Amino acid sequence: MRSSVEQVSRPVGGLKLTNDEFQKVRKIIHGYSGIFIQEGKEALVQSRLMKRVRKLGLSSFKEYLNYVDSDSSGEEFLALVDVITTNKTNFFREAKHFDFIESRVLPELRGRSVKWWNAGCSTGEEPITTAITLLEAKQHTGWGSVKILATDLSRDVLEVAKQGVYPASKMAGVPQDILRKYFSHDNGHFHVSNEIRKMITYGRLNLMDRWPLKGPFNVIMCRNVMIYFNRQTQQELVAKFHQLLEPGGYLFLGHSESIPKENRSFVNLAPAVYQKR
Missing domain, CATH: 3.40.50.150 (Vaccinia Virus protein VP39)
Incomplete structure (x- = not known):
């Protein structure tokens, strides 16, 4: 079992994740879970965040990250962690x-x-x-x-x-x-x-x-x-x-x-x- 970050090859159309937004997500994930998102994983982070942006009906990644910051319940923060970390495994692995x-x-x-x-x-x-x-x-x-x-x-x-x-x-x-x-x-x-x-x-x-x-x-x-x-x-x-x-x-x-x-x-x-x- 693992919590990890995988590379994806296809870009997400429409919104564009800026470098500052990418760095902020990296900092959030590392500070909370210890997981390092490597440079070059922008496409992955963008595609994962898009799931939450669309679900919440927001118009930008900046708006989404502000929403995470302002959510006093902490639920969206945990949703961010869940959507960024992916878990791959199978029966009788290794x-x-x-x-x-x-x-x-x-x-x-x-x-x-x-x-x-x-x-x-x-x-x-x-x-x-x-x-x-x-x-x-x-x-x-x-x-x-x-x-x-x-x-x-x-x-x-x-x-x-x-x-x-x-x-x-x-x-x-x-x-x-x-x-x-x-x-x-x-x-x-x-x-x-x-x-x-x-x-x-x-x-x-x-x-x-x-x-x-x-x-x-x-x-x-x-x-x-x-x-x-x-x-x-x-x-x-x-x-x-x-x-x-x-x-x-x-x-x-x-x-x-x-x-x-x-x-x-x-x-x-x-x-x-x-x-x-």
């Missing part, structure tokens, strides 16, 4: 991580209760994949209670995750036996089972804010999120993950992310897989 979980992590948890955190859960595919992996392994491994916490910055994607309903196009990478076992099919959409839903608690969390979380966690998955932060913020996040993990607990990052070798708090076991020393 499948080797789940192979590692099944072969290495879960046997170590045999007979124990499991406490898991999927940070940056997007629309729910990652925590659902996590739950399926745990349930499939539980048949021959066995442990106590299972609690999966799934968090994200965006209210929009969390609403999708809580609904647990996905179009058929989202299910391409899911094996047929898993589909039959953990999803029901209705009118072109797949509904995740109640068994899975009961394992996962969804909540909104800005990683830049204070974390009201209680550890220790056995596993933290924060994949394809830190790549959008600067080095200092990445180091701060890794330190906080370390505090919340149990001794020997596991941290999974995205395959384009890593912890510097000079950080002696974790040992690297596999690509983007770390264990707390």
Whole structure:
């Protein structure tokens, strides 16, 4: 799961986002979420803001940004954050991580209760994949209670995750036996089972804010999120993950992310897989 900013190639007709307006949006997003919007992403920001401008019936990006500033409820500010940050994910993404979980992590948890955190859960595919992996392994491994916490910055994607309903196009990478076992099919959409839903608690969390979380966690998955932060913020996040993990607990990052070798708090076991020393 990730909150990110992607490039788009087609310009939006009509209104033109000025450089000053673009810089203001960059500052707003970074100050609130820690995410850096790179230079050259003007077309993307313009197309995303246009959705809010049109919905509100405004005539310019300047008018929209003034509206954000004047909205004392803070609702439009959050709508701006939601529309600028995009969340891409899929079921069983980076499948080797789940192979590692099944072969290495879960046997170590045999007979124990499991406490898991999927940070940056997007629309729910990652925590659902996590739950399926745990349930499939539980048949021959066995442990106590299972609690999966799934968090994200965006209210929009969390609403999708809580609904647990996905179009058929989202299910391409899911094996047929898993589909039959953990999803029901209705009118072109797949509904995740109640068994899975009961394992996962969804909540909104800005990683830049204070974390009201209680550890220790056995596993933290924060994949394809830190790549959008600067080095200092990445180091701060890794330190906080370390505090919340149990001794020997596991941290999974995205395959384009890593912890510097000079950080002696974790040992690297596999690509983007770390264990707390």
